[in-house]
Amino acid sequence: xxxxxxxxxxxxxxxxxxxxxxxxxxxxxxxxxxxxxxxxxxxxxxxxxxxxxxxxxxxxxxxxxxxxxxxxxxxxxxxxxxxxxxxxxxxxxxxxxxxxxxxxxxxxxxxxx
Amino acid sequence: xxxxxxxxxxxxxxxxxxxxxxxxxxxxxxxxxxxxxxxxxxxxxxxxxxxxxxxxxxxxxxxxxxxxxxxxxxxxxxxxxxxxxxxxxxxxxxxxxxxxxxxxxxxxxxxxxxx
Numbered sequence: 690x691x692x693x694x695x696x697x698x699x700x701x702x703x704x705x706x707x708x709x710x711x712x713x714x715x716x717x718x719x720x721x722x723x724x725x726x727x728x729x730x731x732x733x734x735x736x737x738x739x740x741x742x743x744x745x746x747x748x749x750x751x752x753x754x755x756x757x758x759x760x761x762x763x764x765x766x767x768x769x770x771x772x773x774x775x776x777x778x779x780x781x782x783x784x785x786x787x788x789x790x791x792x793x794x795x796x797x798x799x800x801x802x
Numbered sequence: 803x804x805x806x807x808x809x810x811x812x813x814x815x816x817x818x819x820x821x822x823x824x825x826x827x828x829x830x831x832x833x834x835x836x837x838x839x840x841x842x843x844x845x846x847x848x849x850x851x852x853x854x855x856x857x858x859x860x861x862x863x864x865x866x867x868x869x870x871x872x873x874x875x876x877x878x879x880x881x882x883x884x885x886x887x888x889x890x891x892x893x894x895x896x897x898x899x900x901x902x903x904x905x906x907x908x909x910x911x912x913x914x915x916x917x
Contacts, residue, residue, distance in 0.1 A: 697842075725906075732806075732892050732908030733845070777845065790906075794844035 692716050695778055695793030704802050708765040712778035712793045715759065719780040719791075722754045724763045727775045727795065736776070737763060768800045804829045808893050808909035815883055816917050823878045823912050825893030831907070833896040834876040835860070836868065838889040839911075845892070851876055883916040890914075 695712045702708055710724075721740055725733035737752040739745045739761075745752045751764040761780070765772055778793040806827045815821055827834065835850035837860075847860030851870040865887055867879040876895075880887060893909040 730911070732894075732910050733906075734908065735905045738905065788850075790847065792845040794842070 693778065693780060693791045693793045696796055697794055699797040699799060701799045701801060702768055704768060704770060704800055706768050706800070708763075708768050708772070708798060708800075710763040710765075710776050710778075710796050710798070712761050712780075713759055714761075714780055714791075716780075716782065716789075716791075717756075717759070718782040718784055718789075720783075721781045722752070722761050723779040723781075724750075724752055725777040725779060725792075727777060729774075733777055770800050770802050773799045804907070806893055806895055806907050806909035808891070808912045810912060811910060812913050814915045814917065817884055818882050821880050821883060821914075823880075823891060823893075823914070825876045825878065825909060826874050827876075827893075827895040827907070828874065829895060829897070829907065830873065831895035831897050832873075833898065834870065835894045835896075835906070836866070836876070836878045837892045837894065838862065839892060840889050848878065848891075880914075883914075885916050888914060888916050 693714045724737040726736045727733040739752050739754050742754050742756045749766045753762040775795040775797045777795045781790040809824045832853050836848040837845045839845050846862045848866050849860050849868040851857045854870055854873050857868050870876055891912045894906045896906050
């Protein structure tokens with residue numbers, strides 16, 4: 690089983706739709722959970738950041754972490770064409786004195802006007 | 803403006819010709835790292851550095867070297883590039899010692915083609 694699994698999509702939705710992006714993971718040591726957004730021909734940028742389980746909301750974006758199910762989600766409400774990008778989940782832990790940060794492969798999202 | 807700057811942004815080279823991709827950050831960050839991004843494989847870490855003179859291997863270090871002589875710079879060196887190193891490379895930095903608690907700031911990427 691891969692350490693982090695993310696459906697690559699692509700995902701295409703109409704403007705205004707609610708988008709749900711998900712990742713599953715197998716390493717129970719992960720403590721920090723992140724979502725990065727990557728526009729075409731650009732570097733990833735941090736969108737949301739959560740420690741341990743729970744929800745975090747920032748404007749139209751909500752990140753959820755369910756450690757018991759080893760499942761994280763990113764919800765985008767009222768999606769806009771400007772949300773069209775690849776979304777990467779990432780998770781991290783400190784193990785044996787060194788850090789471990791693993792990225793999902795990314796889900797490509799297109800929001801159609 | 804806070805940023806991570808990589809050069810060159812695009813490079814075509816031939817097998818065996820040594821090259822260096824430079825990375826510089828102006829945010830006084832402790833942590834710096836190199837990733838490569840390939841279709842179907844995602845982002846994979848090559849090397850990282852927790853601080854000056856401290857570097858460590860990531861998941862795919864073979865064929866690469868790094869050095870961290872100054873806090874702001876973290877060059878990636880390909881001593882003898884091969885076609886399987888054709889990829890999109892990203893440098894990233896973070897304020898905290900270890901990306902696991904901090905926000906990673908990425909550069910714009912360097913697209914390398916090895917013929």
